[in-house]
Structure formats: C-alpha cells, structure tokens
Amino acid sequence: MTLSLAGGLSDDDVAARVAEGKTNDVPTRAARSVSEIVRGNVFTRINAILGVLLIIVLSTGSVINGAFGLLIIANSAIGIIQELRAKQTLDRLAIVGQAKPLVRRQSGTQPRLPSEVVLDDVIELGPGDQIVVDGEILEEANLEVDESLLTGEADPIPKDAGDTVMSGSFVVAGTGAYRATKVGREAYAAKLAEETSKFTLVRSELRSGINKILKFITYLLIPAGLLTIYTQLFTTDAGWQQSVLRMVGALVPMVPEGLVLMTSIAFAVGVVRLGRRQCLVNELPAIEGLARVDVVCADKTGTLTENGMRVSDVEKIGSSGVADVLAQLAADDPRPNASIAAIAEAHRMPPGWTATATAPFKSATKWSGASYGEHGNWVIGAPDVLLDPASAAAAEAERIGAQGLRVLLLGSSDLPVDDPRAPGTVTPAALVVLEQRVRPDARDTLDFFAAQKVSIKVISGDNAVSVGAVAGSLGLHGECMDARHLPEEPAALADELESHTTFGRVRPDQKRAMVHALQSRGHTVAMTGDGVNDVLALKDADIGVAMGSGSSASRAVAQIVLLDNRFATLPHVVAEGRRVIGNIERVSNLFLTKTVYSVLLAILVGLAGLSAKLFGSDPLLFPFQPIHVTIAAWFTIGIPAFILSLAPNNERARPGFVRRVMTAALPSGLAVGAATFTSYLLAYEGRAATETEQTQASTAALITLLVAALWVLAVVARPYEWWRIALVAISGLAYVVIFSMPAARELFILDPSNVAITSTALGIGLLGAIAVEVIWWVQGALLGEQRRLWRVRER
Known part of the structure; x- marks a missing residue:
C-alpha cells in the first residue's frame, strides 16, 4: 500500500506540547554536566586525603611544607579542563552523527533532531531508520522491525497499522509512519540509550x-x-x-x-584528537580496544568501496520494455538503496503503471519487486539467488561479477511478489551492471593493518566472486567463499574463517555468527559496516565501527562512528x-x-x-x-x-x-x-x-x-x-x-x-x-x- 498523505501536527500543536513539557527531552548523551565535571574532579578520594594532610601540616605553622597542597589544585584544574574539552568535542560530534528522524508536520516533512520530537508527532520510517520514541503504526508498506537490541530476538517482526513500536528498535524492510505515544524519559529505551552513550572509562x-x-x-x-x-x-x-x-x-x-x-x-x-578527524567515540575504551584488535571484519559496500554507484550497462536477455520496468521499479521505491538510486538516475521516465503488490528489499532474501497487473510481476536482485546456477544468464552474471562489478538480475515471475512462495519461477529479462568506486585510501589502510599483523576478513552480502575481485584489487589474497555454503556449527565455522579471507552472500545473522566464531578462537574482533544488515554484528563485535553516512541503526550501536566516512581514519584510531x-x-x-x-x-x-x-x-x-x-x-x-x-x-x-x-x-x-x-x-x-x-x-x-x-x-x-x-x-x-x-x-x-x-x-x-x-x-x-x-x- 502507498503511504497516506495525512499531514501531522500544526505549528500551534507543536508549540502547545512544548509548553506542556511533552517533548523528547532525553539528553543526546548521558555526559556529565559542567557542574558535575567540576564536582567530580574536585571532590575525589585522593584530593580528600591530600586535603586532610594539608590541614595537619598547616596546623604546625610550616607553610612551605604544605606545597603539596598545590597538587589538589593542579589535579582538579587539569582534570576539569581536559574533560570539558572532551565533552565539547563529543557533544558537537554527537549532534552531527545522531539519528535524525523524518518528522511529518503540516508545515512540511523534514529531518529533525530527536530532541525536537513532541508527543503525537508523525514520524516516517524506511530501511535502516532507528525508532527514536515509542509509538503506534499509522501506515505501513511491508514494514518489518528488528527489536533485537531490546529483546535479544533477532527475527524481524512484521508491523501492521495499530501495532506498537519501541524506541531502540530499527527498520529492516519496508516503509511506514508512526505516531509518537511516549516521548522523553517515558520511552521504553530512554534509559538504555542514555547508558549506552555515556562518556565512560568502564569495560x-x-x-x-x-x-x-x-x-x-x-x-x-x-x-x-x-x-x-x-x-x-x-x-x-x-x-x-x-x-x-x-x-x-x-x-x-x-x-x-x-x-x-x-x-x-x-x-x-x-x-579530542580523533574528534578533529571527524571520528566520534561513543565509548572511550574503544580507543584502547581497537589498538588490541587482531581481526577486522570489513563490509565491502560503503567501507572498502564508496556508497555511490552508477549503471554502466544493461544486458538484455530476450525481453523488451526493460527500461520501462526498471524506471517504474525505481520510481515506486520510497526509500531506495544505493543500487535502486543508481537505476533511478539512469532511467528517469517511468511509464506510470500502478503497483498491485510490492516486496521491499531484505538482506536475508536479496531481492525486491513489484506486481503491475497486466504488465506482469517483476523482481530485481541477486542473480545467483534468483536463477538456476546452471543457466546461461547465471554464468554471464558470474563472469561480469569476477571483474569486481555488482550485477543485478531483472526478471519476470510467475507469482505476485506478495505471494508467500515468491519469487517463484523467475524468467531473466536483463542483467543490470553497476560500477562501484573503490575508496582511494582503502589499499593503504589494508596495507597498514597487514603490516601490524591484523587479519582482514571482507564480509559482504554481494556476490562472492565480485567481492573476491574487489578484495584482490586491494591486495587481499586468500580464498573467497560463498557464505551459503558455510557450516552452522561454531567450531567448523571458525575453521572456515581461519582459512578464507573474503565471503560473499553473507546474511545478517551469519555476520553475527562469524563474529562469535572468531571470538571463540581468542580473537579480538572489530566490525566495520554502514547498513542495517550490519547492526547485529556491529553490536556483538569487540569494537563496532560505523560509517557516518550509514543507517542510523548502525551508528547507534557502534562504539566508533567515522563521520567523514573515511575507512582510512581507522589507523589513526x-x-x-x-x-x-x-x-x-x-x-x-x-x-x-x-x-x-x-x-x-x-x-x-x-x-x-x-x-x-x-x-x-x-x-x-x-x-x-x-x-x-x-x-x-x-x-x-x-x-x-x-x-x-x-x-x-x-x-x-x-x-x-x-x-x-x-x-x-x-x-x-x-x-x-x-x-x-x-x-x-x-x-x-x-x-x-x-x-x-x-x-x-x-x-x-x-x-x-x-x-x-x-x-x-x-x-x-x-x-x-x-x-x-x-x-x-x-x-x-x-x-x-x-x-x-x-x-x-x-x-x-x-x-x-x-x-x-x-x-x-x-x-x-x-x-x-x-x-x-x-x-x-x-x-x-x-x-x-x-x-x-x-x-x-x-x-
């Protein structure tokens, strides 16, 4: 279904709720206030001991022997100054890096800071969006929400109109809108959010x-x-x-x-030093932790390669009207990912068909699509998932992917895309070839880690051959493996991870399992990523590193956020x-x-x-x-x-x-x-x-x-x-x-x-x-x- 165009609160409604205190007033960071910083650095146990000894010495009349009392002033002043500098840096970067929900109001729909959300605001959702306040679903189109950060249950939960959503969860597929029913400290995950963003030295x-x-x-x-x-x-x-x-x-x-x-x-x-490099450290020990890491699991897209793509070729396979289908599929996606955005850029003239059913892209299924009545059922996604591996089209996709290019299959299906058995039998119509630019600094960064005896594992949802080709171009040598053939037993999985360097067609749950398997062998693991499919692995890795341009969910769970999206910042960390x-x-x-x-x-x-x-x-x-x-x-x-x-x-x-x-x-x-x-x-x-x-x-x-x-x-x-x-x-x-x-x-x-x-x-x-x-x-x-x-x- 398409989203309603219902307007949201008026400016007067918002002003009234602000006046009533019905705002999302949870601090963006649970950092100490200036007064707390001063008290925390002055009233310490060591200062108390030195203070008592100072009073005892001064009672003898020997002022010069009380010179050690200057340590109280020095310790307090230095501590206060440095923590205030760090607080200013973190607060500034946190504002840049925090999730900005898309709030619909009568004055217009625009991204706003979480603190600007008020009770009854209407917030639009798309893949990768973090849910910032508790609410009730008003509209949905194949909406699925992951609540694993709250409940520990990793399976996505379908949401219908009238269902509740909780702050701290995130969208894995589909689109929708919800009304804020609990804001501020009343929201379910408010305390959790405060605790996870503390300026702390623990762990x-x-x-x-x-x-x-x-x-x-x-x-x-x-x-x-x-x-x-x-x-x-x-x-x-x-x-x-x-x-x-x-x-x-x-x-x-x-x-x-x-x-x-x-x-x-x-x-x-x-x-402060990392802040100058646009690196947000959500948890202080991450600075120390990354220095102890001996395995870095890097996502390909958005980490080793740049986010932007462009369509370099469309190879038709015995079907006409491919351009119209691509244009219509891209136009009907309300929150396109990088691949669909590239297709939309290349095919800007949709024929104006009306979708009777849609299926959003999911990392677990690797395809999306739409049904257009008499114009057919169309799917677009991974060729090695949608096609018979023995087919000629699959072989051609494999050949192209071996060059390091991303290949998507456009095909027609014999089932509507919302059928439980979809995609059904897929007839190939075209291979869409997308180019991704390898980050210019990726090679130097990988060379740095190699010199430091840090192993690199490239883990991607893309085709394994394509992933291997990109890794090879960056000087990463080692066997590439299709993750669909990985064993589920932890010990066997750990063995495969020790012997292979790159992995393609990795599901989100597999990324998490791979992190656990490496940790079981005594490795300290860092995970880098930017998408919603990386969230679970980012959360469970010893150090999670997210790109600033990635999904709000991935940024929320990572200990380190690279706000300038530069993988090359990691050596500085x-x-x-x-x-x-x-x-x-x-x-x-x-x-x-x-x-x-x-x-x-x-x-x-x-x-x-x-x-x-x-x-x-x-x-x-x-x-x-x-x-x-x-x-x-x-x-x-x-x-x-x-x-x-x-x-x-x-x-x-x-x-x-x-x-x-x-x-x-x-x-x-x-x-x-x-x-x-x-x-x-x-x-x-x-x-x-x-x-x-x-x-x-x-x-x-x-x-x-x-x-x-x-x-x-x-x-x-x-x-x-x-x-x-x-x-x-x-x-x-x-x-x-x-x-x-x-x-x-x-x-x-x-x-x-x-x-x-x-x-x-x-x-x-x-x-x-x-x-x-x-x-x-x-x-x-x-x-x-x-x-x-x-x-x-x-x-």
Missing part, C-alpha cells in the same frame, strides 16, 4: 588493570601508614611539630595522586589507542615505583622506631619533610609523567599490562627505597643530632633518592628519541639548579654543605641507579622482551 582492560594496581597499593598503604603514624608520633620524642611533619612526609608520597588523572587525561586527549596504552604503562611504572619506595621507607623507618621502643636505642625520624617529597616528585614523576602520557607512541599493544607494570615497578622501587634508607642511616646522627645535622641527613637521603629515581625515569623513557633524552636531562638539571641556589636551599630546607655526607649520598644513589639498570636488563631476559636503548623507525 577497559587498561582501566581494570589500574584498578588492580590501586587495590594492591591500598593493601600496602594501610599497614605502612599505621606503622608510620605510631612511630613518628609516639617514639621519636622530637616534638609534635617535627613528628607531624615527618609523618605527613611519609604518607604523602604513598598516595598515587596522578595515576588515575593521567589515565583520564590520556583518554580525553585521544577523544589505532595510533591513539597505542598512545594511550603505551604511555599509561610508562606513567604507571613511575607512580607505582614511587609508591613502592615510599612504603618501603615507611616500613623500614617504622621497624627501626619499634626496635627503639623495645630496646631503648635511638628513635629514627622519617628522613623527609613534606616539602622534600614534593620537590622530589616534581621532576622525577609529575612533569615527566604528564609529558609522557601525551607523547606519540606507536608501540604495538600487548597483553599482560598489570604483570609488566608490577614486575618493573616492584624491584625498581625496592632498589630506590633500600638505597635511600642506607644513605639516611649513614648520615643520621641519632637522638643527639642538631637541627643542622638532621637537615644534612635528610638532604643526603633526598640526593640518593633523586639520583636513583631519575634513573627510573631514564629507563621508563626508553627507547630513546632526542626529546626523551632532553626530558631526562632537563629533569636532572632542574635539581642541580635547586641545590645550587642558596635561596632555594633555604626555602626547601636543604643543606648539602657537608661534603663527605653529600659525596656518600651521591655514591649510594649511583649504586641505586646501577641496580635499576641491571633490573631492567634482567627483566627483559626473563620476560623474553627485547630491550632497546634507541627507537628504531619502522619502514
């Missing part, structure tokens, strides 16, 4: 790994912190001010204040993922090493304090005041970590993030902590020490710590490039400047004037650095990882 291997590390740190902090508090307050007899300052000096460096912040910044900067993974691993090494040596120092000093309590020996003050650990973190961790977290990094993503970080940071932290404690013990003068002697002992311990910790930075920065060497060198020079300036020494409570003690401290620091270096090489040998001092440029 991330990197994020979960950091959580494990933080949990491990917590287990260390509790006993070490309690021991430090007891020994510094109740065993040292140094006066409450000195005891409090030393206690805080022990506790502050145990807190990994920048680890979570640096991770969030790295992700947020990635979003991979590069961002590698940058995030590789740099956060470096940063984690720095922060965890600091926590390990801080906890070790606290435990060693605490045990010494307990022994003093038990055996009456000299108590041991913690070597550092808060200002000492603050300046130690400036150039060994804080500033270098920030730079390293944002730097380019093309190292391939590897599994075992937590294992590598722990095995690197634990021994290095122990080496730094042991060296620092040894230096302090040699310089410490005991209970009778003057204030100057205590300052000299603290300075000696700090010198040892800085030398060893700078070498940790030097190791973490490898493999070297000029700027990495400069980063390490400038960090070291910064401390030379601080120790060389009398004003800085006085401000930061430093005294390196005792040459013997300072020389000993430098020597022990160098021994600690040597230990860190040896540990790095030994770890490489034990883990089977090649250690490189200098970066080798990949060709």
Whole structure:
C-alpha cells in the first residue's frame, strides 16, 4: 500500500506540547554536566586525603611544607579542563552523527533532531531508520522491525497499522509512519540509550588493570601508614611539630595522586584528537580496544568501496520494455538503496503503471519487486539467488561479477511478489551492471593493518566472486567463499574463517555468527559496516565501527562512528589507542615505583622506631619533610609523567599490562627505597643530632633518592628519541639548579654543605641507579622482551 498523505501536527500543536513539557527531552548523551565535571574532579578520594594532610601540616605553622597542597589544585584544574574539552568535542560530534528522524508536520516533512520530537508527532520510517520514541503504526508498506537490541530476538517482526513500536528498535524492510505515544524519559529505551552513550572509562582492560594496581597499593598503604603514624608520633620524642611533619612526609608520597588523572587525561586527549578527524567515540575504551584488535571484519559496500554507484550497462536477455520496468521499479521505491538510486538516475521516465503488490528489499532474501497487473510481476536482485546456477544468464552474471562489478538480475515471475512462495519461477529479462568506486585510501589502510599483523576478513552480502575481485584489487589474497555454503556449527565455522579471507552472500545473522566464531578462537574482533544488515554484528563485535553516512541503526550501536566516512581514519584510531596504552604503562611504572619506595621507607623507618621502643636505642625520624617529597616528585614523576602520557607512541599493544607494570615497578622501587634508607642511616646522627645535622641527613637521603629515581625515569623513557633524552636531562638539571641556589636551599630546607655526607649520598644513589639498570636488563631476559636503548623507525 502507498503511504497516506495525512499531514501531522500544526505549528500551534507543536508549540502547545512544548509548553506542556511533552517533548523528547532525553539528553543526546548521558555526559556529565559542567557542574558535575567540576564536582567530580574536585571532590575525589585522593584530593580528600591530600586535603586532610594539608590541614595537619598547616596546623604546625610550616607553610612551605604544605606545597603539596598545590597538587589538589593542579589535579582538579587539569582534570576539569581536559574533560570539558572532551565533552565539547563529543557533544558537537554527537549532534552531527545522531539519528535524525523524518518528522511529518503540516508545515512540511523534514529531518529533525530527536530532541525536537513532541508527543503525537508523525514520524516516517524506511530501511535502516532507528525508532527514536515509542509509538503506534499509522501506515505501513511491508514494514518489518528488528527489536533485537531490546529483546535479544533477532527475527524481524512484521508491523501492521495499530501495532506498537519501541524506541531502540530499527527498520529492516519496508516503509511506514508512526505516531509518537511516549516521548522523553517515558520511552521504553530512554534509559538504555542514555547508558549506552555515556562518556565512560568502564569495560577497559587498561582501566581494570589500574584498578588492580590501586587495590594492591591500598593493601600496602594501610599497614605502612599505621606503622608510620605510631612511630613518628609516639617514639621519636622530637616534638609534635617535627613528628607531624615527618609523618605527613611519609604518607604523602604513598598516595598515587596522578595515576588515575593521567589515565583520564590520556583518554580525553585521544577523544579530542580523533574528534578533529571527524571520528566520534561513543565509548572511550574503544580507543584502547581497537589498538588490541587482531581481526577486522570489513563490509565491502560503503567501507572498502564508496556508497555511490552508477549503471554502466544493461544486458538484455530476450525481453523488451526493460527500461520501462526498471524506471517504474525505481520510481515506486520510497526509500531506495544505493543500487535502486543508481537505476533511478539512469532511467528517469517511468511509464506510470500502478503497483498491485510490492516486496521491499531484505538482506536475508536479496531481492525486491513489484506486481503491475497486466504488465506482469517483476523482481530485481541477486542473480545467483534468483536463477538456476546452471543457466546461461547465471554464468554471464558470474563472469561480469569476477571483474569486481555488482550485477543485478531483472526478471519476470510467475507469482505476485506478495505471494508467500515468491519469487517463484523467475524468467531473466536483463542483467543490470553497476560500477562501484573503490575508496582511494582503502589499499593503504589494508596495507597498514597487514603490516601490524591484523587479519582482514571482507564480509559482504554481494556476490562472492565480485567481492573476491574487489578484495584482490586491494591486495587481499586468500580464498573467497560463498557464505551459503558455510557450516552452522561454531567450531567448523571458525575453521572456515581461519582459512578464507573474503565471503560473499553473507546474511545478517551469519555476520553475527562469524563474529562469535572468531571470538571463540581468542580473537579480538572489530566490525566495520554502514547498513542495517550490519547492526547485529556491529553490536556483538569487540569494537563496532560505523560509517557516518550509514543507517542510523548502525551508528547507534557502534562504539566508533567515522563521520567523514573515511575507512582510512581507522589507523589513526589505532595510533591513539597505542598512545594511550603505551604511555599509561610508562606513567604507571613511575607512580607505582614511587609508591613502592615510599612504603618501603615507611616500613623500614617504622621497624627501626619499634626496635627503639623495645630496646631503648635511638628513635629514627622519617628522613623527609613534606616539602622534600614534593620537590622530589616534581621532576622525577609529575612533569615527566604528564609529558609522557601525551607523547606519540606507536608501540604495538600487548597483553599482560598489570604483570609488566608490577614486575618493573616492584624491584625498581625496592632498589630506590633500600638505597635511600642506607644513605639516611649513614648520615643520621641519632637522638643527639642538631637541627643542622638532621637537615644534612635528610638532604643526603633526598640526593640518593633523586639520583636513583631519575634513573627510573631514564629507563621508563626508553627507547630513546632526542626529546626523551632532553626530558631526562632537563629533569636532572632542574635539581642541580635547586641545590645550587642558596635561596632555594633555604626555602626547601636543604643543606648539602657537608661534603663527605653529600659525596656518600651521591655514591649510594649511583649504586641505586646501577641496580635499576641491571633490573631492567634482567627483566627483559626473563620476560623474553627485547630491550632497546634507541627507537628504531619502522619502514
């Protein structure tokens, strides 16, 4: 049936509903508001810990020792700025990429943002359209809706006038119109839609790994912190001010204040960088996830080839009036796909026949058609589906398809197209040959993935020979298979996927099954696509990548949307993922090493304090005041970590993030902590020490710590490039400047004037650095990882 021309709401009706609040006011993204971003970055657990310690320090009257409180401001400001930048980028791109329903009103029918839909609006539907609000079908023409995203049931559901449709479902075939009955937060899938579009860091291997590390740190902090508090307050007899300052000096460096912040910044900067390339990241972990992918399933049409087509030839097979039939079929399709649009462009003069029945195109059947009474029943679709494979017409279609061209069969049927047994017996009338242009950047993109040891599987609904020809022209070698011959048993399907590269005549349910089969073999799978037939596979893949010009349904379920439709953007997403993974691993090494040596120092000093309590020996003050650990973190961790977290990094993503970080940071932290404690013990003068002697002992311990910790930075920065060497060198020079300036020494409570003690401290620091270096090489040998001092440029 044809669609009614009934008008929709008037402008006054719309205004009245807006005034009554009957609008679709669900946020396009469930991103945090500006006030929530500010609160979320200011009122954090780490800021709370540092804030309490700051108040304790200020109560002693030593303002300079409260300098670590600047971390609260820095952490909050950096986090707020980066998240606001990412929010602006995501919100801007989301508006460009979101589904725009076709709303019919008395003032005209036009695409509108989902937020502009009001109660009782009439919304038109076509293949691939996402249903944005709940409603009741008013008109339908062979309308079928997929509700699998809501119910899990993949079979399309036919819809008749009066049936309900739910937001979150999408149209797979036919056309229609429905009236909005529930809008905004009343709609069925409103909450689901909000949850799936959140700016979030969850479900991330990197994020979960950091959580494990933080949990491990917590287990260390509790006993070490309690021991430090007891020994510094109740065993040292140094006066409450000195005891409090030393206690805080022990506790502050145990807190990994920048680890979570640096991770969030790295992700947020990635979003902004990809946003400049018109890449919308619906879920942050997708940046990381695509860097871990080892199989990319690429749809041919719209991904490897451009969407547009043109009719290059029509080969008639013993039938006249082919042009009239093609023109009429194209004219009668209210929502033509790319193939029918190309036919409409080539045949613009329909004879004006009246359709008595229509059958929309479906990915599962591979044909569409119309019945025109005395003018016959006509179908158009895949030759290898509609014809006997042994026929001459089928052989000719196969020959043409082998050239990489798309071939459609126009044929007459002995049954009306709406007959349950359709298409029946098809008599070929013509072969319609369509040309598709291969994307000019597709070859380079496939070459990039090949160089990165990422397998490519081309999965298409087109003829297998044609798909194979296109894949071959792009340098993809391997056997091509017709998906109609694929086994259904998962293990056997996985075997076929391992041995073949390209697949044609793939049904939507098969695409999904192929993704599952690859995942069952331990592969991390990315699926690219643009059509409604790709939705199920996009949803179930580890990473779903949709084209911006594709169906609204495919964009809604994908984690990444390429708004400029450039397949060549994917390598940039991979590069961002590698940058995030590789740099956060470096940063984690720095922060965890600091926590390990801080906890070790606290435990060693605490045990010494307990022994003093038990055996009456000299108590041991913690070597550092808060200002000492603050300046130690400036150039060994804080500033270098920030730079390293944002730097380019093309190292391939590897599994075992937590294992590598722990095995690197634990021994290095122990080496730094042991060296620092040894230096302090040699310089410490005991209970009778003057204030100057205590300052000299603290300075000696700090010198040892800085030398060893700078070498940790030097190791973490490898493999070297000029700027990495400069980063390490400038960090070291910064401390030379601080120790060389009398004003800085006085401000930061430093005294390196005792040459013997300072020389000993430098020597022990160098021994600690040597230990860190040896540990790095030994770890490489034990883990089977090649250690490189200098970066080798990949060709």
